[in-house]
Amino acid sequence: KAGVTQTPRYLIKTRGQQVTLSCSPISGHRSVSWYQQTPGQGLQFLFEYFSETQRNKGNFPGRFSGRQFSNSRSEMNVSTLELGDSALYLCASSFEWGVYEQYFGPGTRLTVT
Amino acid sequence: AQRVTQPEKLLSVFKGAPVELKCNYSYSGSPELFWYVQYSRQRLQLLLRHISRESIKGFTADLNKGETSFHLKKPFAQEEDSAMYYCASRSVNTDKLIFGTGTRLQVFP
Numbered sequence: 001k002a003g004v005t006q007t008p009r010y011l012i013k014t015r016g017q018q019v020t021l022s023c024s025p026i027s028g029h030r031s032v033s034w035y036q037q038t039p040g041q042g043l044q045f046l047f048e049y050f051s052e053t054q055r056n057k058g059n060f061p062g063r064f065s066g067r068q069f070s071n072s073r074s075e076m077n078v079s080t081l082e083l084g085d086s087a088l089y090l091c092a093s094s095f096e097w098g099v100y101e102q103y104f105g106p107g108t109r110l111t112v113t
Numbered sequence: 114a115q116r117v118t119q120p121e122k123l124l125s126v127f128k129g130a131p132v133e134l135k136c137n138y139s140y141s142g143s144p145e146l147f148w149y150v151q152y153s154r155q156r157l158q159l160l161l162r163h164i165s166r167e168s169i170k171g172f173t174a175d176l177n178k179g180e181t182s183f184h185l186k187k188p189f190a191q192e193e194d195s196a197m198y199y200c201a202s203r204s205v206n207t208d209k210l211i212f213g214t215g216t217r218l219q220v221f222p
Contacts, residue, residue, distance in 0.1 A: 003156070033210065043157075043199060043212035056209050090157065097208060104157040 002026065004093050004105035012111045018079040021108045025072050025093030031055075032074040033102060034066060037088040046089075049074055050097045078110075086112045115140045117202050119213035126190050127221050134185040134216050136174075136200030144202040146183040148174055149212070151197040160185075160198070170194070190220045 034046040049068035092102035
């Protein structure tokens, strides 16, 4: 099985712009979660989607949003980018929500200048 | 609030020495606990989970509810164990997976 894929792998944006990141889960997986990884804060949960519905949301401002499509692919969007949004954004998929193991993608490295 | 604490940012040991990576959680219910590992230039991956009670690559972790700890242990470290280790917990109520800040394990030859 192909693993979780994320596109693009690297992105450079300027403050005030918006960005969309994409995640394709492992075939058959219906749950997708997003995390932000920074050296200072570590891995922080952004949100989780299952069957096109947001099941869980972390403590991030409304500038961070996401969605999931019927094929389980997911996108996350960050509007009005700030310097502090520079991070590695990780996507993870699992068969369903709950106790199933999460499989992580390679991440998208976002740099905001 | 649900929280996972890994007090050590870096742990350095020599090959063959015992290893203990500390993890404490704060949650009043019954969380599900995990250890994830990230080797150099590889993806984050699950190492073990407390409900399975298994040993992976020689690592074990025991849930101590009294001390709210889930320390990761290995009796004899190997150089290939060098990696970043993250402890994580998921609450039964919210299903959110909360990670600690991670501990970098360096095993010297």
